[in-house]
Amino acid sequence: MMRRILPHPLLSLLLLLVWVMLVNVVTLNAIVFGVIVGILIPMITAPYWPDMPKLRNPLMIAEFILVVIWDILMANIHVARIIVFKRNADMQPRWITVPLDIRTPEAITVLAGTITMTPGTVSSDLASDGRSLLVHCLDAPDPDAVIAEIKTRYERRLKEIFE
Known part of the structure; x- marks a missing residue:
């Protein structure tokens, strides 16, 4: 009941x-x-919503939220510096394909939303097989560093939360 x-x-x-x-x-x-x-x-x-997601690690949720808030604050400062101090010729915008280890739709949705909420990045597309996410970065001189940061700061935590 x-x-x-x-x-x-x-x-x-x-x-x-x-x-x-x-x-x-x-x-x-x-x-x-x-x-x-x-x-x-x-x-x-x-x-x-027949398959309700199982949240495995509630403490990791709090950690994830704090990391995202911190990253949003730092990204705002970074984007402001880009706008104020960099010339258009110095910017290196890029499309980056981020390979995904997470498989649950809820975790992928949270990751895509987190990337989009963080200034300077936008998640644009999910591969049809769900194994990669297309992300646009305002300024990414090192695409591998961006991928590594997304995977270590967000995806690793989401994997612990949802899977």
């Missing part, structure tokens, strides 16, 4: 927290509506 009401409890909690942050006030009305949203959306979408 509880599984029918809360098919995805973490999603329900996340929806409640996001709702309270969106309304920007902690009142009984906001919490009650957040609980309603947190229950209804997972119930409605549960049939479309």
Whole structure:
């Protein structure tokens, strides 16, 4: 019975927290509506999510989030330096193919979203076999270093979280 009401409890909690942050006030009305949203959306979408991902290492999730926040901050500074100090002739934009070791759709989606959220990079395409991701970099003098950074900073952690 509880599984029918809360098919995805973490999603329900996340929806409640996001709702309270969106309304920007902690009142009984906001919490009650957040609980309603947190229950209804997972119930409605549960049939479309038959294979719920298994999160193996919850502490690694916190580490992953902190790494991503740090990388976004550092990438903002790096992109600002590129814009202010580099000339167009000095920039080396590149398309890079990142081979993937992760296989679960959720992990690949989180990786692609993380790359896109980080200023200076955009994930553009996933190979039809799901074994590589096409990434555009604003300035990548060493493509192998970019691939290594994506694999060690993000993919390794996602592999521990999802697989």
